[in-house]
Amino acid sequence: MLVAGATGAAAEPVPEFDFADCPALPAGADPALWRCEVLVSTGTLTFGRFHEMPVRTMRTTFAEGTLDGRHAQVFGALRAEPTPLPGPLPVALRPRYAGHFDFHENEQRKGEIDLAFALEGPMLPRTCASTPVHSVVQEHGPAGPVPGHPGVAKFGLVDRQLTVPATTGCGPLGRLLDRYLGLPSPAVHLQTVYVKMRGY
Template identity: 55%
Template sequence: MTFLALATAGLTALTLAPAPPAQFDFSDCPSLPAAADPAEWRCEVLVSQAKISFGRIGDLDLGTMRLTFAEGTLDGEYAQAFGALRDEPTRLPGLPGTSVRLRYAGYSDFQSSDQRKGAIDLTAAIEGPLLHPGCASTPIHSVLQADGPTEVISTGPLTLKFSTTDNQLTFPATTGCGPLGPLLDHRLGLPSAASYEQTSYVRLRSY
């Protein structure tokens, strides 16, 4: 089942929800495969606000993220193309001048089912004046579950709002951080179990 089909399944009435926290930006829509028919594809932009807990860090607001991907059919089969994940840096409490931001780690699958909303691999990039460039966690595999019903913001263009959670995350230790890496892991309590919750607005555009 496609992302949109599952998102709209079960909607019996138009439920107006608050406007999204930021403007939708389709500049990261990916190029389609050479054999793709643009009429059978659409670009989707998700503007999300999320919160994560891990190790010694609880309920850290991650600010606004923008995820862009395309989905359609290729040779008669469902297919996807990833665009970009853009995230703002978030200050880490108790670590002056140090921030974290989520980055795409090379895998995503947004075909929804009754068991999940989608899956993605992320890294948590950690930036600070005493840390080496490239300091980050090893990949975090997240499988997002729907948390409540989908709301319709608008039907022209179609804009939806929904919430997701992942309470089975593992937040691994960092790598590439330099001599302070072990101290950073100790301060953050890594590796550890983690939980993630997210509210997303999604808008679609044809190619």
């Protein structure tokens, strides 16, 4: 994803990048062969009874480089703002990292990540979420450097094969939430992503 900066064009607004979540490198890794990447994305999520619901900012940080002559990655963090769900219930949706990622792109996909969609509200326990889902994203639309912001690139991602399963850990409100949200349900996740990286 290494992209050279562009100059000589009007700047567009871009998010702020914070490298505080850059992970420690594996034992034996040469820092000169590694970089930390921060992806900041917004977009829409379609599932159940919600069509193209705007999803607030999600920030994903990871490192990638070479270890023992082979490509390697280390996850840093996923931090997402809660997205209030439309309708009368005071419930918000927040993506959480669910233990697996691979952002080494190939011809079949741009990357993949396991997510759980946490449901937050005044009457819901902290354990309330969807069971984890495996998201495989494809590049969507134009991609390239952002004029006026050296080192920043922009691209689109889409997962049209995502499924949001029924909730778990929501207590007695679980079945009510599933009916209200229309879960389990096929889903489509569209994202606009800004990325910036730095060395170690």
